[in-house]
Structures are given as C-alpha cells and as structure tokens.
Amino acid sequence: MDIxxxxxxxxLVGYKARAASHLMAKAETIxxxxxxxxxxxxIKRDEYKxxxxxxxxxxxxxxxxxxxxxxxRLTLTSRDVANMAEGLLQIAALIDPVGEISGLNYRPSGxxxxxxxxxxxxxxxxxxxxxxxxxxxxxxxxxxxxxxxxRGGSEAIHSNQAIxxxxxxxxxxxxxPDTAVQILRTTDRAAVNELITMKEFVDVIVPRGGKELxxxxxNEACIPIIKHLHGICHVYIDDGANVDxxxxxxxxxxxxxxxxxxxxxTLLVHEKIxxxxxxxxxxxxANKGVELRGDKASRVIIxxxxxxxxxxxxxxxxxxxxxxxxxxSLDQAIxxxxxxxxxxxxxxxxxxxxxxxxxxxxxxxxxxMVNASTRxxxxxxxxxxxxxxxxxxxxxxxGPVGLEGLTNQKFIVLGDGQIRQ
Amino acid sequence: MDIxxxxxxxxLVGYKARAASHLMAKAETIxxxxxxxxxxxxIKRDEYKxxxxxxxxxxxxxxxxxxxxxxxRLTLTSRDVANMAEGLLQIAALIDPVGEISGLNYRPSGxxxxxxxxxxxxxxxxxxxxxxxxxxxxxxxxxxxxxxxxRGGSEAIHSNQAIxxxxxxxxxxxxxPDTAVQILRTTDRAAVNELITMKEFVDVIVPRGGKELxxxxxNEACIPIIKHLHGICHVYIDDGANVDxxxxxxxxxxxxxxxxxxxxxTLLVHEKIxxxxxxxxxxxxANKGVELRGDKASRVIIxxxxxxxxxxxxxxxxxxxxxxxxxxSLDQAIxxxxxxxxxxxxxxxxxxxxxxxxxxxxxxxxxxMVNASTRxxxxxxxxxxxxxxxxxxxxxxxGPVGLEGLTNQKFIVLGDGQIRQ
Numbered sequence: 001m002d003i004x005x006x007x008x009x010x011x012l013v014g015y016k017a018r019a020a021s022h023l024m025a026k027a028e029t030i031x032x033x034x035x036x037x038x039x040x041x042x043i044k045r046d047e048y049k050x051x052x053x054x055x056x057x058x059x060x061x062x063x064x065x066x067x068x069x070x071x072x073r074l075t076l077t078s079r080d081v082a083n084m085a086e087g088l089l090q091i092a093a094l095i096d097p098v099g100e101i102s103g104l105n106y107r108p109s110g111x112x113x114x115x116x117x118x119x120x121x122x123x124x125x126x127x128x129x130x131x132x133x134x135x136x137x138x139x140x141x142x143x144x145x146x147x148x149x150x151r152g153g154s155e156a157i158h159s160n161q162a163i164x165x166x167x168x169x170x171x172x173x174x175x176x177p178d179t180a181v182q183i184l185r186t187t188d189r190a191a192v193n194e195l196i197t198m199k200e201f202v203d204v205i206v207p208r209g210g211k212e213l214x215x216x217x218x219n220e221a222c223i224p225i226i227k228h229l230h231g232i233c234h235v236y237i238d239d240g241a242n243v244d245x246x247x248x249x250x251x252x253x254x255x256x257x258x259x260x261x262x263x264x265x266t267l268l269v270h271e272k273i274x275x276x277x278x279x280x281x282x283x284x285x286a287n288k289g290v291e292l293r294g295d296k297a298s299r300v301i302i303x304x305x306x307x308x309x310x311x312x313x314x315x316x317x318x319x320x321x322x323x324x325x326x327x328x329s330l331d332q333a334i335x336x337x338x339x340x341x342x343x344x345x346x347x348x349x350x351x352x353x354x355x356x357x358x359x360x361x362x363x364x365x366x367x368x369m370v371n372a373s374t375r376x377x378x379x380x381x382x383x384x385x386x387x388x389x390x391x392x393x394x395x396x397x398x399g400p401v402g403l404e405g406l407t408n409q410k411f412i413v414l415g416d417g418q419i420r421q
Numbered sequence: 422m423d424i425x426x427x428x429x430x431x432x433l434v435g436y437k438a439r440a441a442s443h444l445m446a447k448a449e450t451i452x453x454x455x456x457x458x459x460x461x462x463x464i465k466r467d468e469y470k471x472x473x474x475x476x477x478x479x480x481x482x483x484x485x486x487x488x489x490x491x492x493x494r495l496t497l498t499s500r501d502v503a504n505m506a507e508g509l510l511q512i513a514a515l516i517d518p519v520g521e522i523s524g525l526n527y528r529p530s531g532x533x534x535x536x537x538x539x540x541x542x543x544x545x546x547x548x549x550x551x552x553x554x555x556x557x558x559x560x561x562x563x564x565x566x567x568x569x570x571x572r573g574g575s576e577a578i579h580s581n582q583a584i585x586x587x588x589x590x591x592x593x594x595x596x597x598p599d600t601a602v603q604i605l606r607t608t609d610r611a612a613v614n615e616l617i618t619m620k621e622f623v624d625v626i627v628p629r630g631g632k633e634l635x636x637x638x639x640n641e642a643c644i645p646i647i648k649h650l651h652g653i654c655h656v657y658i659d660d661g662a663n664v665d666x667x668x669x670x671x672x673x674x675x676x677x678x679x680x681x682x683x684x685x686x687t688l689l690v691h692e693k694i695x696x697x698x699x700x701x702x703x704x705x706x707a708n709k710g711v712e713l714r715g716d717k718a719s720r721v722i723i724x725x726x727x728x729x730x731x732x733x734x735x736x737x738x739x740x741x742x743x744x745x746x747x748x749x750s751l752d753q754a755i756x757x758x759x760x761x762x763x764x765x766x767x768x769x770x771x772x773x774x775x776x777x778x779x780x781x782x783x784x785x786x787x788x789x790m791v792n793a794s795t796r797x798x799x800x801x802x803x804x805x806x807x808x809x810x811x812x813x814x815x816x817x818x819x820g821p822v823g824l825e826g827l828t829n830q831k832f833i834v835l836g837d838g839q840i841r842q
Contacts, residue, residue: 105804338443368832370835382528382832398832399831411789415791417663417669419793
C-alpha cells in the first residue's frame with residue numbers, strides 16, 4: 001500500500017490510538033479476555049490464510065536474496081500459528097493488572113492513601129521480521145489496558161496484515177475499538193521516525209530486535225523506550241562455589257542456547273578454584289565446539305585457549321564463543337561486571353553466605369542470581385506469564401517486562417471530607 | 422568562578438558522579454544517616470555564613486532589579502536554615518529503601534524470584550533560585566543511594582556554595598566520597614545543556630521550577646526526566662455529593678494556597694446540585710477575593726461571574742481565579758478532565774459508591790481522590806517522608822516522588838544449582 005503523506009497518516013494513527021486508549025483503560029476484564037479468545041479463534045481458523053500470506057513474504061525475501069537466518073525468523077509454520085493462538089489464550093488466563101489497589105493506609109489527617117495500577121496509554125512496538133511478535137505484543141498491550149501501534153519488519157508485511165485482520169476481528173467481536181491495535185499499513189522508514197517522536201500520541205516505545213535497531217531508535221526517539229541493548233551476561237564462580245553446581249550452571253548458561261540475550265558471554269573464575277573447575281568445564285565446552293578466549297591466568301591452566309583481548313570483554317557473541325577470566329577476589333569480579341557488563345543478567349556460584357549477599361547487593365544488573373543459570377532471565381521462567389522484552393534501563397521496568405511493566409501506579413486518596421490545614 | 426571549557430568541566434563532574442554512585446549504592450544505612458546528621462549539624466553551626474552568603478545573592482538580585490516574588494524565594498532566614506537542618510534529620514530517620522527485598526516466591530523450576538530495591542545511579546537536579554532545595558535534594562538523593570549533580574539558579578550561587586560546603590563536610594565526616602553530591606560551580610547555561618545530554622553519566626533528571634524551565638528541559642533532554650509541567654487540578658461536585666463536604670473541600674482546594682501546583686483551578690458541578698452548592702460557595706470565594714469565570718449554565722446561577730473562555734479551561738492560574746463549569750453527568754465531568762486536565766490531581770465529591778468507583782478508575786491522573794482536598798497531593802501528606810517533586814509522567818514514578826521514586830527494583834534469583842531445561 002502506498003501512502004503519500006506519511007506524516008498525516010501517522011498523525012491519524014496516533015490520534016485514533018489515543019482515543020482508543022481511553023476506552024481500553026476502562027474496558028472490563030471479561031471484555032478484554034473475550035477479545036483475546038476471539039483473536040486466538042480467528043488465528044486458528046485462518047491458518048491457511050496466514051501461511052499463504054507468509055509464503056508471499058518468503059518468496060519476496062528469497063528474491064531479495066536474504067540469508068537463511070533471516071528466512072528462518074520470517075517463516076511461519078502450522079506449529080507457529082498454533083503457538084500464537086495458544087499464547088493469546090495464556091494472556092487471557094492471566095490476572096488483569098489494571099485497577100489493582102495496593103498499600104491503602106490511613107494517614108493522621110484521616111485520609112487513606114494507596115496506589116492503583118493503571119495502563120500506560122499508547123504503546124508503540126517496533127520489531128523486525130518475526131510475524132509471531134505481532135499477536136504476542138498485541139495481546140499483552142491489550143490485556144494491560146493499552147492501545148498499541150505495531151510496526152513490524154517490512155519483509156513480513158503480508159504475514160503481519162493477515163495476523164492484523166484476526167486481531168481486529170477479535171477486538172470487534174468483543175465490542176472494543178478495532179483501532180486499539182493498529183498495525184501500520186506502510187513499511188516506509190519515515191513512519192518509524194514519526195512514531196518515535198509523536199509525544200502527544202505515544203507514551204512509550206518498545207523495540208524488539210537487534211541491537212543496531214535499538215541503538216538507532218534510542219538515539220532518535222524523544223518518547224521513553226523500554227529496552228535492552230546488549231546482553232553481556234556473566235557467571236562468576238566464587239572460591240566458595242560447589243564445583244558440581246558451578247560446572248552444571250556454567251555449561252547451561254553458555255550452551256543451552258547460544259543466540260539468547262541471557263546466555264553467558266564471559267566466565268569469571270576465582271583463582272583458588274580455577275584449577276579445579278576449569279579443566280572439566282573446558283572439556284565440556286571443547287566437546288560442544290565452544291571457542292574459548294582466556295586471559296593470561298586462565299591460559300596457564302588451559303593452554304589451548306585463544307588469547308582474550310580487551311574487545312572480548314565488551315562483546316556479546318551470541319555464538320559458541322566464551323571469554324574467560326581468572327580473578328583474585330569477589331571485589332574484582334564485581335568490578336569486572338560493573339566495567340564490562342550490560343546490566344542484563346549476572347550470576348554468582350557460591351555456598352558462601354556473605355559473598356552471595358554482597359553480590360546480590362552490589363551487582364547493578366536487571367537480574368542478579370545466586371547458584372542459577374543466567375538463562376532463567378525470562379518472563380515465563382519468572383512467572384510473569386509472558387514478556388514483551390527485557391529492560392536494562394534505570395527507570396520504570398527492569399528485567400523481563402510482562403503485563404506489570406506495561407502499566408504504572410497512580411495514587412488514590414479516599415477521604416470523608418478532609419481538608420488541608 | 423569562570424570555567425572556560427564547560428564541556429570538559431561537565432564531563433569531569435559526570436565521571437566523578439558515576440564513580441561515586443557505585444560507592445553510594447553499597448553504602449551502609451548508618452553511614453548514610455551519619456552523613457545526613459553531620460550535614461544538619463554543619464548547617465546549624467554555619468547559620469551566620471549561610472545568611473551572609475545569601476545577603477550577597479540578595480544584594481546582586483536587587484541590583485539586577487529582580488521582582489519581589491523572586492527576592493522572596495531567594496531569601497534565607499534563620500528559620501529557613503533551621504528547617505533545612507530539620508529536613509535532613511527527618512530524611513535520616515526514614516527507612517532506607519535500598520536493598521529491600523519483596524515478593525520472593527518459589528517457581529516450579531525450584532528457583533526463588535523476588536525483587537530488590539536499588540538506587541537509580543546519578544541524578545541531575547535542576548532548580549531555580551530557591552537555596553533550600555539544595556539541602557533537600559542532596560539529602561533525598563543520598564539516602565536513596567544515589568549520586569547527585571545539583572544545578573541551582575545562578576542568582577543563588579553564593580547561598581548554594583555555602584550550603585554545598587556543609588553537604589560536602591557531612592559526606593567527608595561519614596567517610597563517603599564528597600563527589601556524591603556535586604553542586605555545579607558555574608552558572609553558565611551551557612552546563613545545563615551538557616547535564617541533560619550526558620547519557621553515559623546521568624541516569625535521570627529532576628527539574629524543579631516553573632513550567633517554562635521544565636518545558637524547555639523536557640524538549641532538549643535525552644535523559645529521562647521525572648517531572649510535572651502543569652497542575653490543572655479539578656474538583657468535581659457530583660450530584661451525589663454531601664453539600665457541606667463539597668463546600669468545605671472546594672473552598673480549601675482553591676483558597677488554602679493559591680500558588681501551589683495541587684490547588685484547584687477548575688470547579689465542575691453537576692447540574693442537579695449546582696443551584697444548591699454554588700450560591701454559598703461563591704459567597705465564600707467572593708469574600709476571599711477569588712475571581713470566578715463560569716460557563717453559561719453557571720452564570721445563570723451566579724450572574725456576577727465573568728465569562729469563561731476555552732482558554733480558561735487550559736489555564737493553571739496559580740492565583741485567586743477559578744473557572745467553573747456546570748456538567749450534566751459524571752461522564753461529562755471525566756471527559757472534561759481528560760480533555761483539559763494535566764494528569765496531576767483531581768477529586769470527586771460524592772456519597773455515591775458507583776460514581777466514586779468510576780471516577781477512581783477512569784480519571785487518568787497521578788492522584789485521584791474521593792471526598793478530599795486536592796491540596797493533599799504532597800509527599801509529606803502521603804507519608805512518603807519528603808518529596809523531590811511531583812510526577813505526571815506515564816512511566817516510572819507517578820504523583821509525589823519520595824525516596825522510592827529515586828530508586829527502582831531489580832530482579833533477584835536464588836537457586837541451588839538450577840539450570841534451564
């Protein structure tokens with residue numbers, strides 16, 4: 001679809017989203033759940049349509065010569081369609097966060113003060129060519145009482161439009177405005193520039209995609225962004241570690257899924273335990289084809305390691321590569337994480353109470369763990385029900401962002417005629 | 422003091438603040454409290470120095486021909502100095518928010534998930550010529566485990582430097598880095614531009630001052646801002662209101678302090694109760710010299726009112742002026758607040774359960790009240806201990822921002838060797 005005046009088009013989208021957000025904020029729980037269930041039904045029913053639309057996108061992507069990783073992400077299978085529908089049903093089953101009242105206490109003045117959970121308003125989601133994000137993001141925003149503007153990768157436009165039709169149908173069946181979730185009908189880049197600067201219509205931007213996309217958006221946006229840029233996650237094997245746990249976790253954190261943002265990229269080992277733990281651990285890595293890049297002290301123990309450069313400590317490999325450093329103290333490990341980490345997820349392996357306590361307090365990451373794999377940093381694993389992303393920001397949500405991160409709390413005051421003295 | 426290379430100076434300030442923030446994040450509660458108590462002691466001891474420095478600022482302000490409102494804000498009295506010291510002692514007495522763990526629950530995987538409250542990092546405070554903000558803001562940031570960079574109005578530079586000396590002395594006595602609170606030694610505007618764009622060194626900006634300052638900063642900053650722009654607060658007298666309570670609250674909300682951001686600026690009255698409530702209420706206002714500007718329906722009841730224009734509904738008077746509108750329903754009142762309000766503080770006066778419930782849910786303001794004066798929207802009144810400002814933003818803190826708003830929560834995971842399947 002060709003849209004000539006992108007600015008005017010986006011302003012209209014924004015205006016409609018803002019109007020819809022007021023209706024969504026007061027929508028009853030059962031109505032929102034009905035919409036989610038109807039969307040799931042439509043998606044299951046339209047499986048053939050969705051796969052056909054996806055085939056057009058895949059054909060175009062092949063003509064453009066896009067690589068196999070890209071094609072992989074773009075591809076929808078019958079199972080993906082079923083998972084999308086299942087995801088929406090799971091969101092319907094979650095407790096509605098909107099309107100939850102907490103901490104209602106009396107003050108000496110006689111008024112009662114508490115907080116009520118409220119939607120954020122209008123959420124802009126910018127993502128790459130993964131069509132399943134469309135249903136997921138729409139569902140989460142809706143359940144949290146927000147309106148959403150979705151802008152998917154241009155290569156997935158046919159798939160996204162087909163999913164959009166199901167989403168809109170669900171909204172209409174439930175009696176909600178079908179403008180509560182708008183999927184942009186243009187793939188013009190100028191539309192993104194409008195989206196991230198329309199302060200009057202958009203309250204927060206959630207980018208999902210590679211770090212280049214996110215870095216660019218966070219430089220250019222003047223609307224708050226919920227994001228993480230990198231996942232440079234560490235496991236620190238303390239001198240107080242249980243060796244079996246250390247090996248099991250360090251193996252899992254690196255090798256369970258290389259491409260995940262919560263996979264370990266750097267292993268820190270205390271010098272007192274390095275000679276015990278590294279040989280067995282490195283044998284496991286070698287077996288799995290993980291390339292090791294170590295500092296001087298670790299290469300003394302495992303001479304087959306390549307040499308790690310300063311660059312390595314800063315690198316999110318997302319691949320079977322691991323940098324390894326031997327440290328002389330817990331303080332040095334924390335300092336390394338503070339210097340090189342990305343405030344995503346870091347774990348200490350230790351049986352030492354004081355060390356665990358210090359690590360939990362002093363490591364300033366969105367998830368800090370003791371004796372657990374960094375791979376647990378995930379909305380489902382944390383019991384949030386689903387996640388729209390992971391935030392490493394300092395304000396608002398930190399860590400996996402689920403329904404709660406798509407809401408905020410306002411103050412409520414209940415009185416009986418009180419006035420200020 | 423003349424600083425030639427503002428950019429280099431600000432980079433150094435930022436670098437020091439970031440370094441100090443790491444030490445502040447792990448500072449023990451008693452150390453932080455000691456610093457606050459020592460600051461209070463120094464301020465009380467140095468009363469004469471502070472008043473002398475303030476006299477220089479006042480002299481300069483008079484030479485510049487600044488108006489009496491300005492001079493008033495700039496002036497420090499013995500009582501102000503005592504209040505500053507008392508404020509710091511009160512902050513010392515507050516519970517330390519840092520490290521608080523909440524919601525620690527087991528997951529089916531065997532890991533325990535919870536949240537730990539953590540400092541934000543480095544906070545930039547930009548304020549106008551009110552020297553007492555210096556001690557206040559420094560104390561709150563410190564107690565919440567943050568480093569702070571303070572930039573006060575140029576007209577208060579001597580007063581601020583004198584207070585800064587006391588703050589630094591307190592930090593040193595407690596063994597904390599004296600760079601944890603840095604008060605800029607330049608009044609060059611370019612320093613502000615650096616402060617609001619040094620993403621690598623500053624995590625959040627809190628502006629305190631007039632709306633022109635805040636509007637300018639929020640347009641230019643690329644660091645998140647905790648702010649409110651306007652306080653266009655409404656009281657809505659519902660048809661289910663108790664007339665005595667309605668009159669008492671509407672009087673208090675407008676007249677208790679005209680210049681406060683939580684003072685009522687527009688009164689909405691249901692048509693069924695307008696003839697009962699408006700005559701007595703308007704007599705009170707007339708008596709206190711409040712100018713009334715009404716819509717057509719309210720001017721039928723009180724013909725002496727001036728005519729309200731569209732402009733009036735958008736205006737934060739901060740003065741003895743009130744706009745009045747008669748509405749035909751609760752829905753119309755909420756719609757008015759949605760259209761013209763500033764999401765600060767709005768109150769309904771009603772004895773009707775369903776109306777109270779609907780108003781609480783549907784009014785999207787940072788404080789929403791039932792049968793209480795809007796003037797209660799304040800950190801002290803809410804029991805937050807102190808406030809650094811009021812936020813009407815959509816993300817992070819909403820409403821009065823105390824210690825909690827200067828912190829965030831990270832996830833913590835406690836395991837016993839668990840790995841992701």
